[in-house]
Amino acid sequence: MQSILSLLADPGAWAALATLIVMEVVLGVDNLVFVSILSNRLPPEQQTKARRIGIGLALIMRLALLATISWLVGLTAPVIDLGLHGPLVDGHPAFETAFSLRDLILLGGGLFLIWKATKEIHHNMDGDEAEQGEGAKSGLSFGSAIAQIIALDIVFSIDSILTAVGMTGELPIMIAAVVIAVGLMLIAADPLARFISKNPTVVMLALGFLLMIGAVLIADAFGVHIPKGYIYAAMAFSGGVEALNMSARKRKKRH
Numbered sequence: 001m002q003s004i005l006s007l008l009a010d011p012g013a014w015a016a017l018a019t020l021i022v023m024e025v026v027l028g029v030d031n032l033v034f035v036s037i038l039s040n041r042l043p044p045e046q047q048t049k050a051r052r053i054g055i056g057l058a059l060i061m062r063l064a065l066l067a068t069i070s071w072l073v074g075l076t077a078p079v080i081d082l083g084l085h086g087p088l089v090d091g092h093p094a095f096e097t098a099f100s101l102r103d104l105i106l107l108g109g110g111l112f113l114i115w116k117a118t119k120e121i122h123h124n125m126d127g128d129e130a131e132q133g134e135g136a137k138s139g140l141s142f143g144s145a146i147a148q149i150i151a152l153d154i155v156f157s158i159d160s161i162l163t164a165v166g167m168t169g170e171l172p173i174m175i176a177a178v179v180i181a182v183g184l185m186l187i188a189a190d191p192l193a194r195f196i197s198k199n200p201t202v203v204m205l206a207l208g209f210l211l212m213i214g215a216v217l218i219a220d221a222f223g224v225h226i227p228k229g230y231i232y233a234a235m236a237f238s239g240g241v242e243a244l245n246m247s248a249r250k251r252k253k254r255h
Helices: 002-008 011-039 044-066 069-074 101-126 129-133 142-167 171-198 200-221 228-254
Strands: 078-085 096-100
Touching: 011 044, 011 101, 011 142, 011 171, 011 200, 011 228, 044 142, 044 171, 078 101, 096 101, 101 142, 101 200, 142 171, 171 200, 200 228
Parallel strands: none
Antiparallel strands: 078 096
């Protein structure tokens, strides 16, 4: 209790909390987009329930990982080494094949994300317009949607918590930041899902983002670390271009 009170009186702790909340929200965008796209495939009466369960499970996983920080940090120790190394770049191998448990989880998550995004792109390209107009619900059960959300929740939760551990060593700050960030995700989930559902071109853009994120996860598993700022800058630029396209289409309809 005394340590918590001392943190409340420390301006540096508040600054760390604010920074960590922003980072957690940004990292949670990937998770939220995936949940929104997947839940929109379900019947209308199940969509909100699926989003709440998915985001609620994300919170539970993040808090569970925070409760086992020592085990989580141990995930970065190599468990498999294939003995392969890429050409040297600036004196360092271009890629590594010494995989830790974290690397294997990221690799599996990246492959799953690329497979799922590709499948959703095919579904949007091949599905008939009437079915898509109703939300393209066929072919996905509630249980299947939740299982896929859980699989990606695990990947995104590990990435999120490792980022939190790297930014601050205070457990109360990490817990507060995670709870606030997931709460914001919960508030934004329904509006984002409705926006994606009403704008088919945004669906394709979001699926393109998921493909890119999957490739980044695979690269990270091989020791090729791409700065997150580049990824989110590209996403923001693409989103800005799409916003201009949507505005132009609305103007044409009015005229």
